[in-house]
Amino acid sequence: MVDTEKFKGIMIALYAAYDDEGNVDPARVRKLARHYANKGVKGLYVGGSSGEGMLQTAAERKVVLEAVMEEVGGELTVIAHVGAASTRESVELAKHAEAAGADAISAVPAIYYRLSPASVERHWQEMIDSTSLPFIIYHIPQTTGFHLSADLLTRMAAQDKVIGVKISSESTYELQQFKAIGGPDFLVLNGPDEQYLAGRSIGADGGIGGTYGVMPELFLKLESCYREGRMEEAKAWQFKINEIIKNLLSFPSLYGACKAVLKLQGVECGEPRLPLLPVPQADLGRIALLQKQIHEYTGEALASAQV
Ligand SMILES: CC(=O)N[C@H](C=O)[C@@H](O)[C@H](O)[C@H](O)CO
Numbered sequence: 335m336v337d338t339e340k341f342k343g344i345m346i347a348l349y350a351a352y353d354d355e356g357n358v359d360p361a362r363v364r365k366l367a368r369h370y371a372n373k374g375v376k377g378l379y380v381g382g383s384s385g386e387g388m389l390q391t392a393a394e395r396k397v398v399l400e401a402v403m404e405e406v407g408g409e410l411t412v413i414a415h416v417g418a419a420s421t422r423e424s425v426e427l428a429k430h431a432e433a434a435g436a437d438a439i440s441a442v443p444a445i446y447y448r449l450s451p452a453s454v455e456r457h458w459q460e461m462i463d464s465t466s467l468p469f470i471i472y473h474i475p476q477t478t479g480f481h482l483s484a485d486l487l488t489r490m491a492a493q494d495k496v497i498g499v500k501i502s503s504e505s506t507y508e509l510q511q512f513k514a515i516g517g518p519d520f521l522v523l524n525g526p527d528e529q530y531l532a533g534r535s536i537g538a539d540g541g542i543g544g545t546y547g548v549m550p551e552l553f554l555k556l557e558s559c560y561r562e563g564r565m566e567e568a569k570a571w572q573f574k575i576n577e578i579i580k581n582l583l584s585f586p587s588l589y590g591a592c593k594a595v596l597k598l599q600g601v602e603c604g605e606p607r608l609p610l611l612p613v614p615q616a617d618l619g620r621i622a623l624l625q626k627q628i629h630e631y632t633g634e635a636l637a638s639a640q641v
């Protein structure tokens with residue numbers, strides 16, 4: 335049995351870090367990973383949507399994961415997203431993740447092709463069989479077009495190595511059903527950051543999110559309020575978080591906005607890779623205002639933690 339405790343809590347979906355020419359920059363990756371380790375988060379999800387894994391070559395993805403492991407391996411839980419268009423490349427990345435020392439692998443079902451459940455099952459199975467690492471399914475139907483059925487989840491969850499699912503669909507009912515299928519020891523990790531508290535309340539063990547990275551303190555605060563049963567306070571933090579998310583989503587790309595905010599927080603990780611758009615010059619004033627708001631809320635969260 336895999337000990338799943340280390341996967342429960344706030345897991346940051348790590349942004350890609352590039353140099354000023356747009357090349358993967360291991361020094362910046364390490365700095366970003368360190369930034370989060372110092373904030374006390376549980377772990378990092380590397381090479382997923384936020385990590386732009388699908389926009390990078392396999393060689394680049396390996397460099398990123400190695401940099402993360404060198405910096406925070408053994409200190410934070412590291413989940414390597416190894417999903418790629420072909421099973422062959424996914425397996426190559428899975429084996430690399432094991433050699434690099436990652437705590438688990440994870441993969442989306444499909445990239446580009448509309449796949450049948452049998453196809454996806456085979457795809458995931460090849461990755462699972464290629465290493466001894468635990469596997470976390472990544473269910474994100476709005477980008478992959480693949481809807482994980484109760485039937486397929488039941489078969490997957492029956493395997494010891496399949497320890498959980500990250501669910502990014504917006505249905506909290508589906509989240510609860512996934513938990514019911516997997517059972518109490520099966521991890522369910524919340525995807526939509528806007529409803530972290532709802533996901534948590536209905537059965538999620540924690541979450542992996544793309545906006546946690548610009549406001550980790552707020553998610554840590556929300557999580558601790560939830561754990562301590564202070565639901566009204568937790569709700570108030572979720573609402574503050576949602577003001578920020580709504581604002582982040584008003585820019586040409588979420589990741590461009592997140593990286594521009596992070597830069598103002600002192601962590602440079604370049605612009606996202608096209609076709610993900612950077613923040614236009616004309617919008618930088620709005621980014622500064624957004625960072626000011628995050629800074630204020632973070633200050634409140636930290637102050638109340640000391641009481
Ligand atoms: C669809 C999508 O990318 N979902 C992400 C992870 O699951 C979330 O972290 C969102 O980025 C976030 O909730 C903002 O909408």
Ligand SMILES: CC(=O)C(=O)O
Binds near residue numbers: 379381544545
């Ligand atoms: C958002 C998320 O979890 C990801 O970057 O894959």
